[in-house]
Amino acid sequence: MNSVEEIGRRAKVAAAEVANLPADIRSQILVDMATALEENWAAIAAANKKDLAVATGLSVPMRNRLTLNQKVIHDIAISLSSVAALDDPLAGPYDHWRHSTGFEIIKKTVPLGVVAMVFEARPNVTIDAAALTFKSGNAVILRGGKEAINSNIVLADTLRAVLSNHELNPDIIQLITDTTHESVNTLLNMRQYIDVLIPRGSGQFIDFVVKNATVPVIETGAGNTHIYVDASAKQDEAIRVINNAKTQKPAVCNAAEKLLIHEAIAEEFLPRVVGDLLTSGVAVRGDQQAINIDKRISAATVEDWYTEYNDLIIAVKIVKDTNEAIEWINEHTTHHSETIISEDTDNVKDFMNKIDAAVVYQNVSTRFTDGFEFGFGAEIGISTQKLHARGPMGLNALTTIKYEVFGDGQIRA
Amino acid sequence: MNSVEEIGRRAKVAAAEVANLPADIRSQILVDMATALEENWAAIAAANKKDLAVATGLSVPMRNRLTLNQKVIHDIAISLSSVAALDDPLAGPYDHWRHSTGFEIIKKTVPLGVVAMVFEARPNVTIDAAALTFKSGNAVILRGGKEAINSNIVLADTLRAVLSNHELNPDIIQLITDTTHESVNTLLNMRQYIDVLIPRGSGQFIDFVVKNATVPVIETGAGNTHIYVDASAKQDEAIRVINNAKTQKPAVCNAAEKLLIHEAIAEEFLPRVVGDLLTSGVAVRGDQQAINIDKRISAATVEDWYTEYNDLIIAVKIVKDTNEAIEWINEHTTHHSETIISEDTDNVKDFMNKIDAAVVYQNVSTRFTDGFEFGFGAEIGISTQKLHARGPMGLNALTTIKYEVFGDGQIRA
Incomplete structure (x- = not known):
């Protein structure tokens, strides 16, 4: 022995x-x-x-x-x-x-x-x-x-x-x-x-x-964590939550890694959020549709969408609607924490019901996925x-x- | 694909x-x-x-x-x-x-x-x-x-x-x-x-x-299920429970496979229980101490103690006390169902606290380990x-x- x-x-x-x-x-x-x-x-x-x-x-x-x-x-x-x-x-x-x-x-x-x-x-x-x-x-x-x-x-x-x-x-x-x-x-x-x-x-x-x-x-897995900004989102609130989720402690598993934006607000919202993230030192990558709107975005590769950066990097994608956001997230999620920023009750309900993750948020930073923040007084880890x-x-x-x-x-x- | x-x-x-x-x-x-x-x-x-x-x-x-x-x-x-x-x-x-x-x-x-x-x-x-x-x-x-x-x-x-x-x-x-x-x-x-x-x-x-x-x-594992008969056991009750646990449906995982008997009652109890089991068509194997008391018992091998027979066979062992029974069971258990037959509160408490199994019984047949008997209205299986x-x-x-x-x-x- x-x-x-x-x-x-x-x-x-x-x-x-x-x-x-x-x-x-x-x-x-x-x-x-x-x-x-x-x-x-x-x-x-x-x-x-x-x-x-x-x-x-x-x-x-x-x-x-x-x-x-x-x-x-x-x-x-x-x-x-x-x-x-x-x-x-x-x-x-x-x-x-x-x-x-x-x-x-x-x-x-x-x-x-x-x-x-x-x-x-x-x-x-x-x-x-x-x-x-x-x-x-x-x-x-x-x-x-x-x-x-x-x-x-x-x-x-x-x-x-x-x-x-x-x-x-x-x-x-x-x-x-x-x-x-x-x-x-x-x-x-x-x-x-x-x-x-x-x-x-x-x-x-x-x-x-x-x-x-x-x-x-x-x-206790990795967090390839998404934030989806719906057309109905309060945009100032969205920018505040995204900045916190991405930059408050980028090396941890509950930090945001991906940003999905409803196409109806992309022209207006994308340059605002990109500007805010760049000011905080975040490198912004994205799909072609995002780049077409804001040239400060560099091209994301296929691998980017599966990557947990644990760093001051984020990748942005424009989606048609909440359904496309849900499908995209369920394809790429590590089942940790996912967020919708929305004021539309139906879309929020859909997102909550269909997203396959341990914690699903409406209008809250993913950084709260934590045993102490959840009131357990301890944390052994975060099960995915x-x-x-x-x-x-x-x-x-x-x-x-x-x-x-x-x-x-x-x-x- | x-x-x-x-x-x-x-x-x-x-x-x-x-x-x-x-x-x-x-x-x-x-x-x-x-x-x-x-x-x-x-x-x-x-x-x-x-x-x-x-x-x-x-x-x-x-x-x-x-x-x-x-x-x-x-x-x-x-x-x-x-x-x-x-x-x-x-x-x-x-x-x-x-x-x-x-x-x-x-x-x-x-x-x-x-x-x-x-x-x-x-x-x-x-x-x-x-x-x-x-x-x-x-x-x-x-x-x-x-x-x-x-x-x-x-x-x-x-x-x-x-x-x-x-x-x-x-x-x-x-x-x-x-x-x-x-x-x-x-x-x-x-x-x-x-x-x-x-x-x-x-x-x-x-x-x-x-x-x-x-x-x-x-x-959903096997059941190498033990019944331990303590010195304080009601012997008629013990014989009834053992017979039920062994013979009522021998092919299933909650049937009894092993019998441990406190040495203080072995001379009296062993021949009674062996007689009852033989009458029900059960082949009885055992350790040397058991054979010395009742020659109708055949010798058990080391492998016997780890085997789930799923058949009309049982192996009997004589133990010094509840502690030895607990140690033996924890060494050989498949963590399914284990039973003590005893009227001694301290021994029962010890057995309950120390036996490492999903279900631990006092004075009850192991055949009750079942989703329907437990009142769940269904059974997907029995987790070990x-x-x-x-x-x-x-x-x-x-x-x-x-x-x-x-x-x-x-x-x-």
């Missing part, structure tokens, strides 16, 4: 232990973990310096995401304390009913069991993932990127020490320190130990996981699949159900 | 159409489908005769399952009508709340979209699957076994004609008539068209699907995985959620 399998086996044993911890103890341990992080900040920052020293090839934003100093560690500890304060996702009330023969069925909420998280260079995800899985009564196996390995080791050790201090099995939280591809491949196929695997990272990486995993996966969880995932996404049946000798006739 | 892919593409188009059909129209169409089956019984039975003529190698029970005559078709039509009468799984009330900036979030229940069902020789599953997916607003792709192909073609055509009569897209219900392995392989990888695939069949077949599918799968659905699946398992957000220009700060 290699070490990743051994980690799996241990996680399964630990899962049974954490599943039955009372909610107040789970919360207290999370508070103690927050304290331990603050107390241990110097050791964490020192390990992080080692990671930064090696990671010379990273872009400035990636380097910033990797950096842990006293301030960042303090913020992570605060976020951990806020998880402690969330409602227990395992608490009832549970549905329950009686069979005609007299036995009682209780539909309980229980933890998933062993959750595996595979993620890229951000060490804060290590704490986030450990906190949310622990809060919901799960054991977790963490596999972070090699760029953050020294930081992750100290972070995981800090949390595991708190578990040991509470006389709990430290294997409730485990980190895979083997950062080879081989360790991910092993993880993807440990059906006997892993109840769900949640990948976080690039679209390409998530695609690899989905195609190669035999363990159940929750796909339909099974189990869809859209921003809070603690409930880390639970399942179990039927407990109590009788006195009932048999089936 | 080969024909299975073409079926996928058409299903995606049809899914948008059926998703927005009002509940009363969906129900009316199901009633009309029941009528059409009754009216068309002679053509269905004739096609079925062709299947039976070819299927000379089948066992008697398999042959009975394949047979469609006027009586069986009438029963299928009755069952279809009962699906029509079920509550609409898409009806609200939906959760909804307001963001601090004023927009409203509605968490709607919506169909999954395109459901693919792959199943073995029982043609009644064709109607069942079509009825349940249609009732819940989904398009369905059916891939039945080759033994029932002639029956399935006439059944599917009968349902599709009703859709056409209502001026609906008949591709809401499609049958793959290509019964080669190739058609299943194509289906398992059509991520662009299929939202969920539900396999029904042998453990080996489901294992193949889980390992080879890239589309999301709901595993933890994501999305667990245990008997009713219509709700064929739905997902979608967030609809209504605002007036909100942007993220």
Whole structure:
């Protein structure tokens, strides 16, 4: 048995232990973990310096995401304390009913069991993932990127020490320190130990996981997010929403990537919105009809319409009507977040009913697709699949159900 | 594009159409489908005769399952009508709340979209699957076994004609008539068209699907089901429950396969239960400790403990206590249904909390793990995985959620 399998086996044993911890103890341990992080900040920052020293090839934003100093560690500890304060996702009330023969069925909420998280260079995800899985009564196996390995080791050790201090099995939280591809491949196929695997990272990486995993996966996907501006739109409002959705944080999955405009308003609206976007530093690409109206637009290729830029780029297309917008979006969507800007009730209803995405907006920036903004108090990721969880995932996404049946000798006739 | 892919593409188009059909129209169409089956019984039975003529190698029970005559078709039509009468799984009330900036979030229940069902020789599953997916607003792709192909073609055509009569897209219900392995392989990888695939069949077949599918799968697994008889058990009750769970319908997944007995009562209880099982024609295998007590027991191999017999065979093991029973079961369970026979509240609580199965029983036959017995009015299958659905699946398992957000220009700060 290699070490990743051994980690799996241990996680399964630990899962049974954490599943039955009372909610107040789970919360207290999370508070103690927050304290331990603050107390241990110097050791964490020192390990992080080692990671930064090696990671010379990273872009400035990636380097910033990797950096842990006293301030960042303090913020992570605060976020951990806020998880402690969330409602227990395992608490009832549970549905329950009686069979005609007299036995009682209780539909309980229980933890998933062993959750595996595979993620890229951000060490804060290590704490986030450990906190949310622990809060919901799960054991977790963490596999972070090699760029953050020294930081992750100290972070995981800090949390595991708190578990040991509470006389709990430290294997409730485990980190895979083997950062080879081989360790991910092993993880993807440990059906006997892993109840769900949640990948976080690039679209390409998530695609690899989905195609190669035999363990159940929750796909947290890319966002090729569209905004459709209907003929009835309030144009000033549309420009404000588009600018926010595109520029407020362009690198994230809920940023807008594509703009569809109803042809009836294109002559008037397109130059206004292009001017606004150019002023904000956004490169605007588009189809021929858009270019004919505004020469500041460069030509979009077929590939553009399928691309999540994660950058200050947008592609614009002119459409005949709401139906064409719906068809276009359903052909190109990554099922994340889609928006209509419209004052026409029928068109909005059509758009809401027919668009195949986790979140569908009227007159609101797509940047709100987020567990905190949705009021869940946490976010494990944003699911772009339909099974189990869809859209921003809070603690409930880390639970399942179990039927407990109590009788006195009932048999089936 | 080969024909299975073409079926996928058409299903995606049809899914948008059926998703927005009002509940009363969906129900009316199901009633009309029941009528059409009754009216068309002679053509269905004739096609079925062709299947039976070819299927000379089948066992008697398999042959009975394949047979469609006027009586069986009438029963299928009755069952279809009962699906029509079920509550609409898409009806609200939906959760909804307001963001601090004023927009409203509605968490709607919506169909999954395109459901693919792959199943073995029982043609009644064709109607069942079509009825349940249609009732819940989904398009369905059916891939039945080759033994029932002639029956399935006439059944599917009968349902599709009703859709056409209502001026609906008949591709809401499609049958793959290509019964080669190739058609299943194509289906398992059509991520662009299929939202969920539900396999029904042998453990080996489901294992193949889980390992080879890239589309999301709901595993409807095997049942290596245990009954643990605690020292505190009412022994007469235990014998009655064990006999029912083992013999009432031995070929199904919720039948008992293994028996664990607390050593404190083994000398007294084991000969009684073995006698009762032998009288019912059950072959009893066991571990050495059991054989030492009752020589009528033959030796179980290591493989026995992992085997779902689906036959009149049971294997018995003597355990030290409830803890050993729990550990043994969690090592060998297929996560379907597990039972404790006990009057000891602490032991029952431990068993309920620690056993990792969809349904855990106290003093009740495992044969009750069934969508109808659980009061769901239907059963798509019994999920042995933890994501999305667990245990008997009713219509709700064929739905997902979608967030609809209504605002007036909100942007993220």
